[in-house]
Amino acid sequence: MRPEDIVFATVMLPLLGAALAFCAKLLPKGRFAMAVEYAGALVGLGLPPLVLIVLFPVVFNGQSISGVVGLWSVGIGITFRFDGLAYLVNILGYTIGAAAWIYSLGAGPKGPAFTGVFLIQTAALCATIMTTDLFNLFVCLEIMGITSYVLIPTSGKPGATLASFSYLMVSASAMVFFLLGTYGFYRLTGSLSYGGISAGLQTISTDDTVLSIVSLALLVSAIAIRVAVMPLYGWLPDAHALAPHAVSAVLSGVLIKTPLFALSRILFLLPSGMEVGELMGIAGGVTAVLGVVIALSQEDAKRLLAYHSISQIGYIVAAWGMAISIGVDTPAGTSLMVAAFLHAFYHAVFKGLLFLSIGTTIDVANERNVYILRDGIGKLRDAGEKVPITFICFVIGTLSISAIPPLNGFVSKTAITYAMKGSLNYYLLSMAAVGTVASFIKLSRIYWPTGKRGRLHIELDDCLGTSSIPISRPPGLVARMTAQSLLAVLCVAGGLAAHHILTIVGTLFSSGGTNSAVLPTIYSGENLLKTGATTLGGVLLFFVAISKAGSTVLHTIRNRPRSFQGLFVSFSLGTAVLAAFLVVGKL
Amino acid sequence: MVERALLLCLLLLGFWGVVAKKNIIKKIFGLNILNAAAVMLFILEGNRIGTEAPILESDLALVVDPIPQALMLTAIVIGVCVTALALALAVHLYQITGSFDIDTIRERVKDAT
Amino acid sequence: MGKRKAWSPILQAGLAIGAMGIVLLPVFLCQTPWPTAARDYLVQHGQDESGAINLVSAIYLGYRAFDTLGETIVLLVAVIGTMGLLSRVESLVNPIGDDDNSIQTVSAFSLRGEKRSSHVLRTHLLEVVTGKIGPIVLLFGFYVMLYGHLSPGGGFQGGVIIASGIVFLALGNQQDNTSVLSKSSILGGIESVSFLLFIVVAISGIFFGKGFFGNPLADSAYPVGFIVLMNSIIGLKVGASIGFMCIAMMGGHD
Numbered sequence: 001m002r003p004e005d006i007v008f009a010t011v012m013l014p015l016l017g018a019a020l021a022f023c024a025k026l027l028p029k030g031r032f033a034m035a036v037e038y039a040g041a042l043v044g045l046g047l048p049p050l051v052l053i054v055l056f057p058v059v060f061n062g063q064s065i066s067g068v069v070g071l072w073s074v075g076i077g078i079t080f081r082f083d084g085l086a087y088l089v090n091i092l093g094y095t096i097g098a099a100a101w102i103y104s105l106g107a108g109p110k111g112p113a114f115t116g117v118f119l120i121q122t123a124a125l126c127a128t129i130m131t132t133d134l135f136n137l138f139v140c141l142e143i144m145g146i147t148s149y150v151l152i153p154t155s156g157k158p159g160a161t162l163a164s165f166s167y168l169m170v171s172a173s174a175m176v177f178f179l180l181g182t183y184g185f186y187r188l189t190g191s192l193s194y195g196g197i198s199a200g201l202q203t204i205s206t207d208d209t210v211l212s213i214v215s216l217a218l219l220v221s222a223i224a225i226r227v228a229v230m231p232l233y234g235w236l237p238d239a240h241a242l243a244p245h246a247v248s249a250v251l252s253g254v255l256i257k258t259p260l261f262a263l264s265r266i267l268f269l270l271p272s273g274m275e276v277g278e279l280m281g282i283a284g285g286v287t288a289v290l291g292v293v294i295a296l297s298q299e300d301a302k303r304l305l306a307y308h309s310i311s312q313i314g315y316i317v318a319a320w321g322m323a324i325s326i327g328v329d330t331p332a333g334t335s336l337m338v339a340a341f342l343h344a345f346y347h348a349v350f351k352g353l354l355f356l357s358i359g360t361t362i363d364v365a366n367e368r369n370v371y372i373l374r375d376g377i378g379k380l381r382d383a384g385e386k387v388p389i390t391f392i393c394f395v396i397g398t399l400s401i402s403a404i405p406p407l408n409g410f411v412s413k414t415a416i417t418y419a420m421k422g423s424l425n426y427y428l429l430s431m432a433a434v435g436t437v438a439s440f441i442k443l444s445r446i447y448w449p450t451g452k453r454g455r456l457h458i459e460l461d462d463c464l465g466t467s468s469i470p471i472s473r474p475p476g477l478v479a480r481m482t483a484q485s486l487l488a489v490l491c492v493a494g495g496l497a498a499h500h501i502l503t504i505v506g507t508l509f510s511s512g513g514t515n516s517a518v519l520p521t522i523y524s525g526e527n528l529l530k531t532g533a534t535t536l537g538g539v540l541l542f543f544v545a546i547s548k549a550g551s552t553v554l555h556t557i558r559n560r561p562r563s564f565q566g567l568f569v570s571f572s573l574g575t576a577v578l579a580a581f582l583v584v585g586k587l
Numbered sequence: 588m589v590e591r592a593l594l595l596c597l598l599l600l601g602f603w604g605v606v607a608k609k610n611i612i613k614k615i616f617g618l619n620i621l622n623a624a625a626v627m628l629f630i631l632e633g634n635r636i637g638t639e640a641p642i643l644e645s646d647l648a649l650v651v652d653p654i655p656q657a658l659m660l661t662a663i664v665i666g667v668c669v670t671a672l673a674l675a676l677a678v679h680l681y682q683i684t685g686s687f688d689i690d691t692i693r694e695r696v697k698d699a700t
Numbered sequence: 701m702g703k704r705k706a707w708s709p710i711l712q713a714g715l716a717i718g719a720m721g722i723v724l725l726p727v728f729l730c731q732t733p734w735p736t737a738a739r740d741y742l743v744q745h746g747q748d749e750s751g752a753i754n755l756v757s758a759i760y761l762g763y764r765a766f767d768t769l770g771e772t773i774v775l776l777v778a779v780i781g782t783m784g785l786l787s788r789v790e791s792l793v794n795p796i797g798d799d800d801n802s803i804q805t806v807s808a809f810s811l812r813g814e815k816r817s818s819h820v821l822r823t824h825l826l827e828v829v830t831g832k833i834g835p836i837v838l839l840f841g842f843y844v845m846l847y848g849h850l851s852p853g854g855g856f857q858g859g860v861i862i863a864s865g866i867v868f869l870a871l872g873n874q875q876d877n878t879s880v881l882s883k884s885s886i887l888g889g890i891e892s893v894s895f896l897l898f899i900v901v902a903i904s905g906i907f908f909g910k911g912f913f914g915n916p917l918a919d920s921a922y923p924v925g926f927i928v929l930m931n932s933i934i935g936l937k938v939g940a941s942i943g944f945m946c947i948a949m950m951g952g953h954d
Contacts, residue, residue, distance in 0.1 A: 135661075153679070158684070158696050158699050161676055161679050162680060162692060164676060165611070165676045165677070168669065168672065168673055169605060169614060169618065172618055172673075173618060173621060179662060182658075183625075183628060183632075192654075564689050564693075565607070568602075568605065568606045569606075
């Protein structure tokens with residue numbers, strides 16, 4: 001078996017597992033069917049990490065495995081490339097996928113259909129990051145999309161169906177424009193692979209540069225909808241807040257990042273890629289600040305987390321955009337890319353942890369409003385947790401996202417801010433960090449015992465009389481706790497093993513097998529001082545937010561008009577602005 | 588040239604359907620029109636370099652480009668699948684809220700949560 | 701508390717369409733000649749390498765078979781999602797909104813025996829004609845599916861015709877003589893088993909030394925057998941899936 005075939009095991013094993021799960025659906029319900037379904041999950045989520053371990057030495061030496069699927073000739077077949085970037089995104093996908101599936105055994109939708117679609121989603125994201133062919137990318141993005149549209153309504157909430165419908169409309173329309181971008185590139189170059197397009201674009205005439213720029217703009221904005229940067233974020237809060245908890249964790253953790261890293265493969269090779277990176281970097285910085293401001297105003301716990309995902313993806317896009325605009329071959333560019341990926345990975349881990357632990361808490365308490373829900377620890381204890389594992393996991397997640405040492409969030413945020421010292425994004429991201437601390441203090445209030453905190457802020461349209469909230473024992477406690485503890489351990493490990501992980505990731509991103517990124521010292525005095533200042537600022541901002549004037553402002557932000565049309569207007573205007581920016585840059 | 592201008596109008600018509608129409612079934616129609624316009628553009632333009640269908644028989648006339656046709660097979664099937672799922676979501680929304688109008692659905696869903 | 705009035709919807713729609721129209725003008729109106737490299741390569745080598753004279757089949761089941769796998773997966777997930785949503789629709793007891801509490805999912809073409817007499821569109825003419833045509837359409841579908849490598853056709857086209865044949869059979873049963881092909885368990889079974897077979901065939905290329913998704917029969921006498929096999933699997937899968945979805949949307953499943 002050659003290395004090319006082993007590489008495809010990361011895609012085929014989840015598909016085989018899904019096929020087994022669907023066959024389990026045909027069998028009569030019972031022990032045997034469940035065994036087949038679990039066997040499918042084991043094949044799909046348990047075996048690929050072993051394959052990744054086997055592939056590690058190959059990728060660590062700087063080699064990349066590339067070729068054509070089916071051994072056809074390069075001009076016609078589908079090319080693929082498995083290098084450090086693909087390896088890292090695969091690790092991200094399988095870690096979060098395994099943890100979320102284990103959680104769903106306890107909490108969320110169960111059954112062979114759910115397992116099968118979940119495994120197909122995992123296979124799709126592994127294929128997305130490995131492909132270097134435009135139409136194959138289209139198909140893989142559509143698979144990722146359709147699995148999301150199917151998994152979001154499984155929570156049974158009425159809003160989830162509307163969220164899935166809005167996401168479907170926006171995403172499917174965006175993919176038609178992606179197809180038009182593919183048309184543009186095929187017409188100009190006669191090839192669909194990134195290498196072929198890049199070679200073909202060197203020889204086009206000047207009349208055609210406008211077409212190549214417009215095609216690139218269409219591709220980028222179609223992918224930017226999936227990544228949910230400002231102003232294209234409208235579908236995300238509803239979708240992530242109303243999906244089942246395991247699905248929210250995977251959506252926030254993996255599905256908004258994989259298209260970004262797949263896009264970087266395109267942007268490395270095409271002209272005008274660097275300008276795209278620059279514009280998206282600025283958009284990322286703005287997203288980070290605006291996302292956290294809107295997050296501070298939310299009253300639904302999961303919606304607050306969803307807006308935080310938008311803000312954190314702003315961090316990642318800011319670093320990634322700057323990496324591409326500088327050029328990934330330079331040491332500065334590589335360190336920015338390392339920081340961006342590390343933040344993507346750590347964000348997936350701690351955001352997954354937060355979604356799962358908040359999910360357990362709101363399931364137990366039957367209440368999602370952060371202004372009303374109180375005494376979370378007590379309710380969890382009544383529901384069967386002698387040791388408050390969920391609360392500890394929540395604390396670890398909060399400290400990670402607020403970038404408190406020695407957890408992993410501190411490492412990745414410090415790496416990002418170090419790498420972009422002095423630019424506009426540096427200040428935007430610092431402001432966003434202050435807002436993050438404030439909103440998580442607000443979220444953690446759901447755990448305080450009643451009576452300890454000051455006045456409760458009661459909204460006019462919330463139902464009162466909440467003292468008799470029934471406490472339900474969450475089913476599947478063991479599965480939930482296992483998944484949450486797994487992610488919590490990863491958070492802590494990521495923080496403690498900072499230097500090793502930075503070196504490994506840096507090597508994987510550089511070419512040639514040795515690390516060429518500039519690695520920051522994470523635990524320096526300056527960084528710790530900055531963290532202290534940010535935390536203090538966050539506490540102050542929190543007190544401003546719960547004051548009278550602050551809460552009026554937040555109320556206005558929360559009830560701003562949002563419509564279905566707004567999604568499309570922002571998509572069109574975003575594409576037009578991007579195309580105009582690129583055309584002006586070329587002139 | 589005329590055909591392509593008409594296809595652009597068709598595409599924008601589909602996009603208008605998705606954006607401006609209030610009834611969600613009409614939005615799904617708009618999505619279908621959008622897909623159809625993109626598919627037709629590929630096939631139409633791919634047909635300009637030949638005269639025969641891409642099946643190699645004994646005569647040697649120039650065949651058209653088979654790549655857009657193969658790509659559009661995939662695109663059409665994906666479009667049909669997404670339409671089917673969208674229609675199922677629309678039926679579910681109608682059952683929950685009793686209306687097909689997007690604004691009414693939004694109001695009723697918000698009141699129910 | 702109240703919402704601020706949003707921007708006028710006409711302005712929003714006009715902005716969206718205008719912006720997109722301007723961006724798409726270069727795409728639709730460009731005059732670059734269409735590239736011929738792919739067509740020339742395929743005319744020269746397509747038949748030798750894959751065995752099919754239908755070049756489109758050679759592409760989507762040979763050179764770009766991975767895309768076909770992706771498309772099959774999209775179909776599978778769409779059917780599961782649709783079935784999941786439609787089965788939940790039937791079991792909803794407390795709809796919000798009070799326009800029409802007696803909303804029925806069964807449509808005018810209901811396939812359920814007990815509803816048939818009350819639906820005016822279910823005429824005798826419809827039942828007789830579709831019942832008689834159904835098997836012929838199925839046969840035609842199988843022909844299109846199996847001859848995909850020699851004439852215009854293939855797995856997807858044949859599959860859709862098979863699906864319409866299944867729909868005809870479901871519509872055309874008289875005296876509650878339900879065809880075995882309308883049962884959801886049979887159709888679901890065909891679909892899942894064909895998916896498993898497709899994956900196995902895709903992986904089998906590795907064991908024959910041709911790489912992932914390679915043609916394991918490339919060195920034997922009939923390399924086109926691979927394409928025929930794949931066309932059959934895809935045709936059965938697409939037929940079962942789309943037939944399943946149509947029957948479910950018509951309200952008749954057990």
